[in-house]
Amino acid sequence: xxxxxxxxxxxxxxxxxxxxxxxxxxxxxxxxxxxxxxxxxxxxxxxxxxxxxxxxxxxxxxxxxxxxxxxxxxxxxxxxxxxxxxxxxxxxxxxxxxxxxxxxxxxxxxxxxxxxxxxxxxxxxxxxxxxxxxxxxxxxxxxxxxxxxxxxxxxxxxxxxxxxxxxxxxxxxxxxxxxxxxxxxxxxxxxxxxxxxxxxxxxxxxxxxxxxxxxxxxxxxxxxxxxxxxxxxxxxxxxxxxxxxxxxxxxxxxxxxxxxxxxxxxxxxxxxxxxxxxxxxxxxxxxxxxxxxxxxxxxxxxxxxxxxxxxxxxxxxxxxxxxxxxxxxxxxxxxxxxxxxx
Amino acid sequence: xxxxxxxxxxxxxxxxxxxxxxxxxxxxxxxxxxxxxxxxxxxxxxxxxxxxxxxxxxxxxxxxxxxxxxxxxxxxxxxxxxxxxxxxxxxxxxxxxxxxxxxxxxxxxxxxxxxxxxxxxxxxxxxxxxxxxxxxxxxxxxxxxxxxxxxxxxxxxxxxxxxxxxxxxxxxxxxxxxxxxxxxxxxxxxxxxxxxxxxxxxxxxxxxxxxxxxxxxxxxxxxxxxxxxxxxxxxxxxxxxxxxxxxxxxxxxxxxxxxxxxxxxxxxxxxxxxxxx
Amino acid sequence: xxxxxxxxxxxxxxxxxxxxxxxxxxxxxxxxxxxxxxxxxxxxxxxxxxxxxxxxxxxxxxxxxxxxxxxxxxxxxxxxxxxxxxxxxxxxxxxxxxxxxxxxxxxxxxxxxxxxxxxxxxxxxxxxxxxxxxxxxxxxxxxxxxxxxxxxxxxxxxxxxxxxxxxxxxxxxxxxxxxxxxxxxxxxxxxxxxxxxxxxxxxxxxxxxxxxxxxxxxxxxxxxxxxxxxxxxxxxxxxxxxxxxxxxxxxxxxxxxxxxxxxxxxxxxxxxxxxxxxxxxxxxxxxxxxxx
Numbered sequence: 001x002x003x004x005x006x007x008x009x010x011x012x013x014x015x016x017x018x019x020x021x022x023x024x025x026x027x028x029x030x031x032x033x034x035x036x037x038x039x040x041x042x043x044x045x046x047x048x049x050x051x052x053x054x055x056x057x058x059x060x061x062x063x064x065x066x067x068x069x070x071x072x073x074x075x076x077x078x079x080x081x082x083x084x085x086x087x088x089x090x091x092x093x094x095x096x097x098x099x100x101x102x103x104x105x106x107x108x109x110x111x112x113x114x115x116x117x118x119x120x121x122x123x124x125x126x127x128x129x130x131x132x133x134x135x136x137x138x139x140x141x142x143x144x145x146x147x148x149x150x151x152x153x154x155x156x157x158x159x160x161x162x163x164x165x166x167x168x169x170x171x172x173x174x175x176x177x178x179x180x181x182x183x184x185x186x187x188x189x190x191x192x193x194x195x196x197x198x199x200x201x202x203x204x205x206x207x208x209x210x211x212x213x214x215x216x217x218x219x220x221x222x223x224x225x226x227x228x229x230x231x232x233x234x235x236x237x238x239x240x241x242x243x244x245x246x247x248x249x250x251x252x253x254x255x256x257x258x259x260x261x262x263x264x265x266x267x268x269x270x271x272x273x274x275x276x277x278x279x280x281x282x283x284x285x286x287x288x289x290x291x292x293x294x295x296x297x298x299x300x301x302x303x304x305x306x307x308x309x310x311x312x313x314x315x316x317x318x319x320x321x322x323x324x325x326x327x328x329x330x331x332x333x334x335x336x337x338x339x340x341x342x
Numbered sequence: 343x344x345x346x347x348x349x350x351x352x353x354x355x356x357x358x359x360x361x362x363x364x365x366x367x368x369x370x371x372x373x374x375x376x377x378x379x380x381x382x383x384x385x386x387x388x389x390x391x392x393x394x395x396x397x398x399x400x401x402x403x404x405x406x407x408x409x410x411x412x413x414x415x416x417x418x419x420x421x422x423x424x425x426x427x428x429x430x431x432x433x434x435x436x437x438x439x440x441x442x443x444x445x446x447x448x449x450x451x452x453x454x455x456x457x458x459x460x461x462x463x464x465x466x467x468x469x470x471x472x473x474x475x476x477x478x479x480x481x482x483x484x485x486x487x488x489x490x491x492x493x494x495x496x497x498x499x500x501x502x503x504x505x506x507x508x509x510x511x512x513x514x515x516x517x518x519x520x521x522x523x524x525x526x527x528x529x530x531x532x533x534x535x536x537x538x539x540x541x542x543x544x545x546x547x548x549x550x551x552x553x554x555x556x557x558x559x560x561x562x563x564x565x566x567x568x569x570x571x572x573x574x575x576x577x578x579x580x581x582x583x584x585x586x587x588x589x590x591x592x593x594x595x596x597x598x599x600x601x602x603x604x605x606x607x608x609x610x611x612x613x614x615x616x617x618x619x
Numbered sequence: 620x621x622x623x624x625x626x627x628x629x630x631x632x633x634x635x636x637x638x639x640x641x642x643x644x645x646x647x648x649x650x651x652x653x654x655x656x657x658x659x660x661x662x663x664x665x666x667x668x669x670x671x672x673x674x675x676x677x678x679x680x681x682x683x684x685x686x687x688x689x690x691x692x693x694x695x696x697x698x699x700x701x702x703x704x705x706x707x708x709x710x711x712x713x714x715x716x717x718x719x720x721x722x723x724x725x726x727x728x729x730x731x732x733x734x735x736x737x738x739x740x741x742x743x744x745x746x747x748x749x750x751x752x753x754x755x756x757x758x759x760x761x762x763x764x765x766x767x768x769x770x771x772x773x774x775x776x777x778x779x780x781x782x783x784x785x786x787x788x789x790x791x792x793x794x795x796x797x798x799x800x801x802x803x804x805x806x807x808x809x810x811x812x813x814x815x816x817x818x819x820x821x822x823x824x825x826x827x828x829x830x831x832x833x834x835x836x837x838x839x840x841x842x843x844x845x846x847x848x849x850x851x852x853x854x855x856x857x858x859x860x861x862x863x864x865x866x867x868x869x870x871x872x873x874x875x876x877x878x879x880x881x882x883x884x885x886x887x888x889x890x891x892x893x894x895x896x897x898x899x900x901x902x903x904x905x906x907x908x909x910x911x
Binding site: 194197198200201202203205206208209212213215216217218219220221222223224 | 408409410429430431434435439440442446447448449450451455458459460461462463465467471472473474475479482522523525526
């Protein structure tokens with residue numbers, strides 16, 4: 001690998017603009033704005049919204065897995081905790097939605113921090129099992145604490161968030177699925193922005209150091225324990241918020257939605273997209289949410305697709321979609337070079 | 343958080359104070375007494391070497407000093423601060439940095455990113471700017487990258503800055519580890535077998551760098567097998583064997599000490615240097 | 620008192636099954652430092668294999684167990700050759716683990732597509748005969764389970780401790796590089812480990828079939844407890860796994876009796892988490908220090 005730059009086909013300034021994160025942000029915002037106008041039926045709008053939720057979950061996991069290097073299989077637990085906590089606060093205690101959302105996030109962060117205390121002392125495999133155990137325990141509690149959660153019967157008729165009234169503007173009513181999508185997508189965008197800023201700051205450098213080699217990271221003054229707890233707390237907080245929104249979007253809550261397979265699903269999205277890139281899991285989430293919709297006839301076997309995708313990616317393209325994109329662009333550049341050389 | 347200290351702008355000093363005092367260090371692993379009652383002082387500004395046959399406990403000693411292991415007994419005092427109970431990452435803030443016998447770089451990121459990671463204890467950014475990058479964040483990033491480039495150039499790696507650390511040659515990786523450790527602006531830099539695997543040219547360069555560091559006021563503690571290097575560069579040498587203190591003194595004294603010759607050198611100190619590839 | 624005894628027997632039966640599954644896991648971890656999530660699906664496949672052999676092909680149940688044993692061995696060989704060996708070169712710690720998760724999900728859902736979600740009624744010829752032990756009783760099936768488990772564990776233990784091959788396996792577990800230098804081919808031994816572990820899993824599945832609900836998720840329901848056992852007993856530690864398995868089996872049966880079946884997972888996993896918090900290396904295992 002030489003460090004000299006290959007001759008540019010596209011002028012450097014234009015390339016920089018195309019690749020700049022501001023451009024990407026604008027593109028994403030535009031796409032989000034346009035989607036509910038393209039999909040006007042309930043079914044596809046719901047898919048888009050679930051997609052946005054999965055994006056948030058995936059980038060949250062990537063923060064812990066791809067950057068801090070911790071294999072956390074407990075995301076389903078935080079997702080479920082957030083969903084049930086906020087719903088119960090709203091339906092049983094009459095707490096306003098936005099306050100309940102904050103409460104749910106706080107609870108999930110706390111749970112994440114507790115799980116992280118295991119991560120501090122355990123190496124990869126142990127942590128995977130501990131987090132899995134955590135997910136199982138949470139699921140069983142949700143399933144069996146019938147007086148609180150109504151168990152397998154579930155909680156029904158969960159209202160969407162209350163309409164937002166800003167002075168001078170018409171009320172934003174969330175019974176409208178388009179508006180609900182904007183809310184969830186805005187949340188996903190915000191989460192991405194937060195994580196992106198963190199990752200490019202010295203905190204991100206510390207997490208990457210922890211992922212690469214904890215011993216030498218400590219020799220540089222990095223307190224591995226504290227930063228692992230931080231990564232877990234942020235990641236689980238995002239999952240908890242996503243859970244709260246999930247309840248509003250789907251309207252019903254059953255424990256089975258938060259079975260441990262959900263953790264594996266999110267893992268598949270991260271790995272297929274590209275671990276440790278933050279952008280990759282976005283594509284992975286979108287792909288894996290939308291792909292089963294196009295493979296009609298396979299219908300209910302979403303999980304089979306995820307399993308195959310995950311396995312294939314690990315074997316042939318461990319860097320996921322991002323690695324594939326880089327290879328493809330490198331190939332294209334070489335082809336273009338050969339063209340111009342003639 | 344201290345401001346960045348450029349490498350070559352410090353005047354040379356002659357210091358006679360004691361920078362690090364280790365007393366009565368003991369460390370046992372299961373049935374093996376790896377370190378038994380070792381005490382020594384590292385004078386400020388000196389190049390202090392620790393030598394001994396394989397398995398003598400040199401790396402264990404380094405691990406005790408840097409905080410990877412806690413001593414079963416004994417104390418470690420740096421600049422008047424008792425480090426004995428502090429964890430490894432805490433000690434860095436007091437000015438200890440180290441490299442490792444088996445190279446421990448962050449292999450999947452670039453050389454310059456490795457060095458930048460070393461600035462962890464020296465950032466000067468208000469907390470909110472970690473989330474919303476403002477002017478202080480930008481200034482800090484510029485400063486870090488500038489100084490990282492200077493450190494890389496100091497260790498001869500300026501043209502390798504953007505390569506993945508894992509793809510560098512063995513010698514370059516050793517230099518990078520030192521550059522990264524230097525990023526913490528240590529007053530005591532401990533290097534574990536820095537010349538292992540270096541060819542003649544690289545070892546020469548290492549010698550030269552050690553000299554510049556010493557002239558700029560960094561104290562160095564060297565664990566090394568390469569006797570040529572040690573004799574050329576060390577001010578004081580501590581010889582240990584089977585985890586126990588054998589001798590401490592200037593290079594010429596060490597050469598003449600019969601016990602050292604017997605235990606370690608086999609009486610043949612004037613052997614032409616045998617560099618590892 | 621009868622209840623206590625009865626549940627105790629049930630606990631031992633369950634425990635023996637868990638031990639068979641967990642032993643495979645602990646063997647693989649001991650030698651490879653790797654967890655195989657797909658182990659669960661080999662158990663499930665072993666169960667289905669025995670089911671089809673006895674119910675559809677009319678074979679003898681005991682032979683069915685042997686067939687499942689062989690199937691497990693073949694699956695283990697295939698998995699190692701296709702998955703673990705290629706990925707081992709990479710050197711990443713998490714990637715092989717994630718690969719096994721992928722394989723496990725794929726296998727599970729493929730079985731779901733093939734066999735469907737409705738449980739299969741798997742009755743072994745021994746399910747209905749009963750032996751009386753004082754006031755308590757034990758079905759012949761369960762007695763068979765305990766007997767086979769004991770014999771298997773005994774054989775495996777003897778193999779590891781006394782045969783040359785077994786010692787070679789332990790050598791590779793402790794220090795692969797040096798074992799290689801001593802003339803042991805680590806790759807072949809790794810393969811052997813996999814084959815033995817998976818054969819055990821297949822056999823356990825065949826015996827579990829009549830006891831558990833036979834669906835594509837049968838193995839998964841057991842595997843998470845098997846993980847708990849391996850951690851409680853100590854990864855790579857034989858005696859610990861046996862102890863841990865019996866402990867978990869007993870906990871499960873007494874919890875079912877006194878607290879209700881819903882609490883089983885919660886109790887077992889809380890115990891697991893406590894264990895990890897306090898003594899991650901398990902009840903008996905020795906510490907493995909990383910060389911700095």
